[in-house]
Amino acid sequence: MTELRKSSRFFALLVPLVAIVAFTHYAALGAVRKSPTAAKPTHEQILRGRYLVLSHDCNGCHGGTNPADPQWLSGSYSPIQEFKIGPCAITPGAQPCWTTRARNLTPDNATGIGRFSERQLFNSLRYGLRPGETPDVVITSTTPGKGNFPANPRYLAPPMPWPGWRHMADADLWAIAAYLKYGVKPVSHHVEDSEGPPDFWASAYTVEKIGPYPAPPFPTAQERKF
Numbered sequence: 001m002t003e004l005r006k007s008s009r010f011f012a013l014l015v016p017l018v019a020i021v022a023f024t025h026y027a028a029l030g031a032v033r034k035s036p037t038a039a040k041p042t043h044e045q046i047l048r049g050r051y052l053v054l055s056h057d058c059n060g061c062h063g064g065t066n067p068a069d070p071q072w073l074s075g076s077y078s079p080i081q082e083f084k085i086g087p088c089a090i091t092p093g094a095q096p097c098w099t100t101r102a103r104n105l106t107p108d109n110a111t112g113i114g115r116f117s118e119r120q121l122f123n124s125l126r127y128g129l130r131p132g133e134t135p136d137v138v139i140t141s142t143t144p145g146k147g148n149f150p151a152n153p154r155y156l157a158p159p160m161p162w163p164g165w166r167h168m169a170d171a172d173l174w175a176i177a178a179y180l181k182y183g184v185k186p187v188s189h190h191v192e193d194s195e196g197p198p199d200f201w202a203s204a205y206t207v208e209k210i211g212p213y214p215a216p217p218f219p220t221a222q223e224r225k226f
């Protein structure tokens, strides 16, 4: 069984709404594909997306130990793979308490990401917007209500680590979207919806709590030139 519950830096900022999980953050460099076009992605783009998915431990939550695993990226299968978000993550029975589940990322139309565009997947990784409930549009702002950013954003539930993924280069996010859409076989596996607060985590994902995008220029007061 893959290790599913780890600790997370940005999560500490969400206390008390938070569970304990983590993400690995790798500097992902290298331009591959500026944006999706009518043409299908290239073999190199698919391989780049695969590398990024493997190195960012997407499967640590979304399932499968390696790309040959029949459950590869097809979502949560059992309660042990679910997350408890809220005070109950620390004190069993404490309220509020939400159960969230990593979704099926394979391109199955009914149960996975098959019905979403590459742009919807890009927007989910850059802005944390739920692809099933966010229009397929180019977003040019990070302020709700401006530049196609939904006025009432429906964010992905924690612990999906999009606050980290959003700093990846555009081309890398397109490569991940391309790999999920074209490089993985569809697996029909329905994952029950995550629970969450009525504001779809809007009060948890504020700039104060997760930091700005883009990040402040280097070097900040906490950094140094070398």
Ligand code: HEC
Pocket: 021, 022, 023, 052, 053, 056, 057, 058, 059, 060, 061, 062, 083, 100, 101, 102, 103, 104, 105, 112, 113, 121, 124, 125, 130, 131, 132, 155, 156, 157, 158, 159, 160, 161, 165, 176, 193, 194
């Ligand atoms: C720490 C656990 C965790 C990791 C690591 C993780 N995810 Fe997720 N992801 C989730 C959870 C939980 C959800 C469900 C959120 C919800 O239901 O609102 C989710 C949802 C998603 C969705 C939305 C799918 C849909 O149908 O709405 C996408 C796309 C996604 N993740 C992609 C990725 C990619 C790509 C990576 C790696 C770069 C990744 N995730 C890593 C936990 C994780």
